[in-house]
Amino acid sequence: MMILQTLRRGPLHGYAIAQHIRATSDDLLQIEEGSLYPALQRMLRAGWLTAEWTVSPTNRRVRQYQVTSAGRQQLEREIASFEQMINAIMQVLRPGES
Secondary structure, three states, X not given: OHHHHHHHOOOEEHHHHHHHHHHHOOOOOOOOHHHHHHHHHHHXXXXXXXXXXXXXXXXXXXXXXXXXXXXHHHHHHHHHHHHHHHHHHHHXXXXXXX
């Protein structure tokens, strides 16, 4: 969900995705390469992303990922599911209500 949301802003390479998530979460969420790249591959296979090799501003060859229409639809489903889960958790955690 966080990867798709990050890419909704525009195409990014893997390191930039991880840095954006880290920065926007005030360093609370850190995506390790060992989980990021397999997740990106799964999303490519699912058709949620496309990828293209480009050259970065630092003149390095990088693979940029971009969310597809199917990926945006998946993101909306994941957000709805996450919101349901948060609501259910809040119902359990509300003090004095049972």
